[in-house]
Amino acid sequence: MKAAVYYENGPPEVLRYEDVPDPQCHPKGVVIRVAAIAIEGGDTLNRFGGPLMTNPHVVGYQAAGEVIEVGSEVSHLKVGDRVCTTSGWGSHAELRAVSARTAWKIPDSLSFQEASVIPVTFGTADDCLFEFGRLKAGEIALIQAGASGVGVAAIQLAARAGAKMVIATASSDERLEKLKPLGMTHGINYATHDVVEEVMRITEKHGADVVVDSVGGAVLQGSILSLAYRGRVSTVGQAGRDRQKMDLSTLMGGNRTISGVFLGAEINTDRVQKNMASLIDRVAKGELKVVIDRTFPLSEAAAAHSYIESRQAVGRVLLIP
Template structure:
């Protein structure tokens, strides 16, 4: 099969399009013929930083496609099933292996390309808001980097839950588009001071919940924007900065911060996360929630797709298509 691989950590330029052996499903696993890859921020961090156990390495957490083979003991799926799957690596390829428990059936009325943008994005956003953020109707939430995949999912889910939603982005056109997905108040973090603007919008109180996929200096601002007993869900390092030491204000606000990694929840609490993801897929299929697709790249241009995301011009999810 063809795959986007790399032999050393680095920038998008380390990705190569090569022939590699077809993977085979082991016990409890399924083999997918990939229809679309939803490129994740975690894919970029993995390519940059994660130690390589072997080479060539195929990166990638999430893909949709059709089941073409079953590993020993798999009875929950059948060959020919349309699914979207989470995996620890291997999605940037024509074929990919996933645990059967992390593969979710896709309804016939839902495009597989759209399905490739659901489990990680919407599952992560849901956990940030509700499982760890404990968001309630009538509260106010700040979504940092609201134009990304997790950010757009969080805006929609928070609005549907009856919250007031404030979001940040770097470009006026992104902020205008976000209003169509439920954003109540937009902040351009390049031209406005986010904390000052949040305090203006909340009458000096701050927000109840922050979803922060950026980290670094942005995380420090998220702490400053919190209301008393507020909650931060920190979900990524898109800013690629060392975490700031000054989170002392959390103590004086009796506030809290949780790291959120949905893949960990899938592994440790599948009885909770599986019905959650199935419900999110159903909500997208019904039109209640929307997967926003930014741009589609052929698999051989995986480096260009990663570079496009790192350029911070994307609005929504970027796809790779074999």
Template sequence: MDKSSDSSSSKTPSKMAAATFRCPPELLLRPLVRRGSQVTLKPKLTANISTSSAKNTYKAAVCEDYDKPLVVRDMPSASPGELEPGMVRVAVQCCAVNFADILICKGKYQVKIPTPFVPGSEIAGKITDVGENVRMFQKGDRVFGHCQLNGFSGEAIASAQSMWKIPPSVSFEEAASIPTSYGTAMLALTQRAKIRSGETVLVTAAAGGVGLATVDLAKHVFNATVIGAAGGPEKCALVKRRGADHVIDYTKENIRERIREITDGNGVNIVCDSVGGDLFTQCLKSLSWEGRIVVIGFASGTIPKIPANLLLLKNAAATGVWWGEHKTKNPGAFRRSVDHCVDHLLTGQLQPYISKTFPLSKINEAFEYVQTRKSSGKVLVNITESVG
């Protein structure tokens, strides 16, 4: 691992709401937010959010009101045996910060959660209890994966199908940085783009969580020539250090001209795009014959219109990837995407990048760090560090 530093309702969430949470968190559909397209979700929490005199408690960062700082306070632990079938209870060690967490706490995400609630979904920790029909885990197992909510707390409940065991040589921090970013990147490159060794891959938003994971996989696992596009010299330098053969600073360089120069006019075989907008069109025009462009997200806030004539002229393909939805639509691919990343991590081929880790007491500072785009790769909150 590389570091640069350092509501309580019992109703089951609707399928649409649950699916929304499986979307890559940092790549939410911002145009939907701007149009005010929201679904109100009454979250199923691990415990009632209320002042409690219970003997067993844990710390949690609670969103008590939209667009207000989170409040770290004690929460009552659930009683043993209260789990539904197929679920596990996890003592959370660390949780990744994603941009969707921030929007949810502002009440601006496409799923609106009534306050109070505990945000956070990408976790690593130890299992403390298992529900019926759970065969793959037992108490004491070190695990990582996804929960719908409650990640920024000492205790969370998740589906066993959304969790993986942490190998002995892998830290909690490394594990928490894997599932969404590397799972998305793996599916984008293999299932959607069908990458072949030696091809040229262009990655936009290359300094982000999914971007750096895509650079890492494309270069160190699939032996591709990697071009990373990012905003600003510092982020471009980071992308270069993480394995990209070439970098493009799209704040001052024309991406089409640079790709033409880098590839001697041949174009790139694969584009993994997390930006959308006008940049998507530039990338599409930069494809080689029989090139493939994979839509991962729309960080620009603009969903592009695809000029289909370019697909015809280049015999090209445009496709999309939604990693989380594979949990229900293709559970085998869902689990394999992370399994394979863990395998490559253990061989030393992959190195997740964590730009900064905050203690739970600094959760609001962590949100600000991500919101102001100071972060690269993953930002984590260590739940077990002092919150005094």
């Protein structure tokens, strides 16, 4: 099969389009013919500096497609099923092998492109807001990097859950403008404005009850300082690639909490499995929207990664084999 691979970490140019052996089907897994690949923030981070589990390495968490082979111990999926999948690597390819637990059937009404985006973005945003952030109707949510894949999902989920305000940050006014139809009530351009000051001004000094932070570093410090009394931060990523250490001293006085969130650690639990089926259903019904910025052919994976790193994309960039 053809795949986008790399032999070493580095800039997007390390990606090459090559022939690699077809993946093997595990007894508890399936193999799919990939129809759409959603490039995750974790994929660009892995290419930049993450571990190469295979060499050459086929990066990538998310892809949707049709099941072409089923493992001997799998009973709930069959050849021909349409599924979206997630796994630690292997999405940037014409074929992918995954555990059957992380291959979810999708309804005919959902396109492969939409479905490819759902599990990691909506699943992660949901855990950040509700499982770990404990967001309730009437509270205030702050979504850092609101134009990111996780961000556009979090804005919608917070708005649908009845948040009183959904504040989002982004690196340009143009990006913020595109978040309004999703449910953002207030935007902060964090390239030109101080987030903590703006949050306190917008909320009349209440602060944010729940913050979803996928950027880390200096941005995470701002998230902590933006919290309301008993506020909760879900720290879920390092998109800023900034290893600044945190000052946690303001947490204690305000009975505030910071939780690390990693969807992968609980993806096999019944809780997340049930939640994933519900999120797929809500997208299929049109209650939640998948935001696709643009698509590239799989052979142009390097250009797609470059485009994402130019910080112009709102929502997801896809690869099509």
